[in-house]
Amino acid sequence: MRRKHQRTALLAMAVIGIGTAAALTLAALQDNLLFFYGPGEIEAQHLVAGQRFRLGGLVVDGSIRRLDDGLTITFDVTDTVETVSVVYVGPVPDLFAEGQGVIANGMLDRDGVFQADELLAKHDENYMPPEVAERLERAGHPTQ
Amino acid sequence: MPDRLEQFLSMGGYGAYVWGAYGLCAVVMVLLVVLTLKRLRANERTLKMLDGLRASRRQQSMGNGDAP
Amino acid sequence: MHRFANPNRFLRLSRQVLPWVAGLAAVLMAAGLYLALVASPPDARQGDTVRIMYVHVPAAWLSLFGYASMAVASAVGYIWKHPLADLACKATAPIGATFTAVCLATGSLWGEPMWGTWWEWDARMTSVLILFFLYLGYLALVSAFDDPTRGLKAGAILALVGAVNLPVIKFSVEWWNTLHQPPSVSRLGTPAIDPSMLWPLLVMAAAFTAFFITLVLLNTRSEIIQRKIQVLRAAQAYGAAE
Numbered sequence: 001m002r003r004k005h006q007r008t009a010l011l012a013m014a015v016i017g018i019g020t021a022a023a024l025t026l027a028a029l030q031d032n033l034l035f036f037y038g039p040g041e042i043e044a045q046h047l048v049a050g051q052r053f054r055l056g057g058l059v060v061d062g063s064i065r066r067l068d069d070g071l072t073i074t075f076d077v078t079d080t081v082e083t084v085s086v087v088y089v090g091p092v093p094d095l096f097a098e099g100q101g102v103i104a105n106g107m108l109d110r111d112g113v114f115q116a117d118e119l120l121a122k123h124d125e126n127y128m129p130p131e132v133a134e135r136l137e138r139a140g141h142p143t144q
Numbered sequence: 145m146p147d148r149l150e151q152f153l154s155m156g157g158y159g160a161y162v163w164g165a166y167g168l169c170a171v172v173m174v175l176l177v178v179l180t181l182k183r184l185r186a187n188e189r190t191l192k193m194l195d196g197l198r199a200s201r202r203q204q205s206m207g208n209g210d211a212p
Numbered sequence: 213m214h215r216f217a218n219p220n221r222f223l224r225l226s227r228q229v230l231p232w233v234a235g236l237a238a239v240l241m242a243a244g245l246y247l248a249l250v251a252s253p254p255d256a257r258q259g260d261t262v263r264i265m266y267v268h269v270p271a272a273w274l275s276l277f278g279y280a281s282m283a284v285a286s287a288v289g290y291i292w293k294h295p296l297a298d299l300a301c302k303a304t305a306p307i308g309a310t311f312t313a314v315c316l317a318t319g320s321l322w323g324e325p326m327w328g329t330w331w332e333w334d335a336r337m338t339s340v341l342i343l344f345f346l347y348l349g350y351l352a353l354v355s356a357f358d359d360p361t362r363g364l365k366a367g368a369i370l371a372l373v374g375a376v377n378l379p380v381i382k383f384s385v386e387w388w389n390t391l392h393q394p395p396s397v398s399r400l401g402t403p404a405i406d407p408s409m410l411w412p413l414l415v416m417a418a419a420f421t422a423f424f425i426t427l428v429l430l431n432t433r434s435e436i437i438q439r440k441i442q443v444l445r446a447a448q449a450y451g452a453a454e
Contacts, residue, residue, distance in 0.1 A: 004291055004292065007291045008291050011287060011290060011291060011372075014372070015372070018373055018376055019376060022376040022380070026387075033335050033387075033388045034389045035332065035333075035334040035335065035388065035389050035390050035391055036389050036391075038389070056389060091328075092328070093325075093326065093327060093328030094325055094326060095257060095258070095326050095327070095328075096328075100257075103391060119328060120327050120328050120329055120332070120391060121326065121327050121328055122327070122391060122393065123257065123258065123326060123327075123393055124393055124394075124404075125393045125394045125395060125396040125404040126396070126404045126405075127255050127258075127262060127265070127396060127404065127405040127406060128255065128256050128406040128409070129253030129254070129256060129406055129408055129409070130253070130254065130255075130256045131253075132256070132406055133256030133257075134256075152249075152250075155259075155260035155261075155263070156254060156259040156260040157259075158259060158260050158261045158325055161261055161264065161321045161322065161324065161325050162260055162261060162263050162264055165264045165267055165268070165321045166263075166267060168314065168317055168318065168321075169267045169314055169318065172310060172313075172314055173423065176310055176427060177427070180307075180430045180431055181430065183431075183434050184430055184431075184433055184434045184437070187434050187437040187438050187441065188437060190437075190441050191437050191440055191441050191444075194441060194444045194445070194448075195444070197448075198444065198448075201451075
């Protein structure tokens with residue numbers, strides 16, 4: 001019986017030790033584990049022109065423009081406080097739309113415009129049939 | 145009817161992805177069942193064989209009057 | 213504890229329970245497939261690709277559930293020194309690994325049309341990939357020893373240490389910016405899924421779980437019998453040497 005208690009205590013100590021070590025490691029790696037940065041984090045992260053990173057946020061309503069060449073699109077990405085303009089050439093994912101989440105991979109140019117060469121659509125945790133979405137829209141609760 | 149079937153199979157244009165995912169699940173789950181049962185049967189057979197061997201040997205040694 | 217963990221009792225009990233669990237899995241699977249593929253609506257934004265969720269999410273839950281069970285079994289095996297716990301742990305590993313692979317593959321098939329990528333190194337996907345390698349590592353470690361008992365002991369340590377990864381997977385989408393969206397079902401308050409989609413998901417999850425338990429029971433039987441074979445073989449070799 002005493003041996004069993006001893007083993008339980010040892011196990012509990014090991015679990016606490018490993019858990020703490022893992023938590024500390026993850027906290028130290030915090031920045032490297034971020035898949036993207038919001039417009040408001042650019043300055044704090046010292047992301048300067050010419051440096052590659054992923055920019056994430058919501059596509060501003062009414063900001064998507066397709067240029068005359070039919071390939072280039074421009075839009076604004078916002079975290080609701082700060083906004084960055086994005087230029088992108090290439091195919092867009094099916095979920096890419098105004099008011100939706102987006103992640104662009106690329107770099108800022110000297111004018112502060114984000115030149116993207118890869119576009120990923122992010123979707124939220126809401127799932128609903130089209131009729132429900134329409135009803136919400138009509139009731140004045142946009143789904144985004 | 146053929147129209148509805150076609151619509152069902154096309155999955156709004158995402159048929160390859162949706163059916164790909166379900167097909168993959170089906171294949172993997174069937175394989176898992178087959179392999180698990182095969183392994184269990186093989187183990188059961190081996191155990192039976194070894195048990196039989198032990199029983200016959202015990203009988204033999206008892207016949208010889210040896211201590212078990 | 214010991215009374216229920218007796219290997220021979222387990223063989224008897226599992227033989228009685230198995231047809232019921234397997235039957236339940238079959239019935240739930242049929243109902244779940246009907247709900248998931250026919251009766252449920254497409255998503256307002258994701259269209260019919262949302263149907264991939266009904267296999268992806270249950271597979272993901274089972275990949276976590278499988279590893280958590282292995283960690284619990286390893287703790288029980290370590291504290292109470294009961295051989296059945298270690299054998300059950302080993303029996304769970306290949307099945308948990310398979311469901312982790314299914315989760316990764318179906319996620320890829322969902323990500324390509326919706327996000328525009330098969331794979332990204334975001335925190336959720338990377339931590340699930342690590343889980344997959346933990347399963348493979350466990351299986352390799354357990355079979356790396358000549359003495360099966362020592363292999364099981366080493367594997368139990370890995371199963372316990374690797375459990376650190378489980379909360380990381382769960383909370384990765386909340387702690388860090390990720391491509392993967394935050395949880396929908398376990399969200400506080402109302403789930404973010406419409407009932408017409410939540411039901412198919414829950415029925416499919418129950419079906420997958422029943423299937424998982426069926427296979428773990430079968431595989432644990434396999435492990436117990438294999439253990440008996442090892443003991444008999446060792447006794448035979450000993451007898452022949454005498």
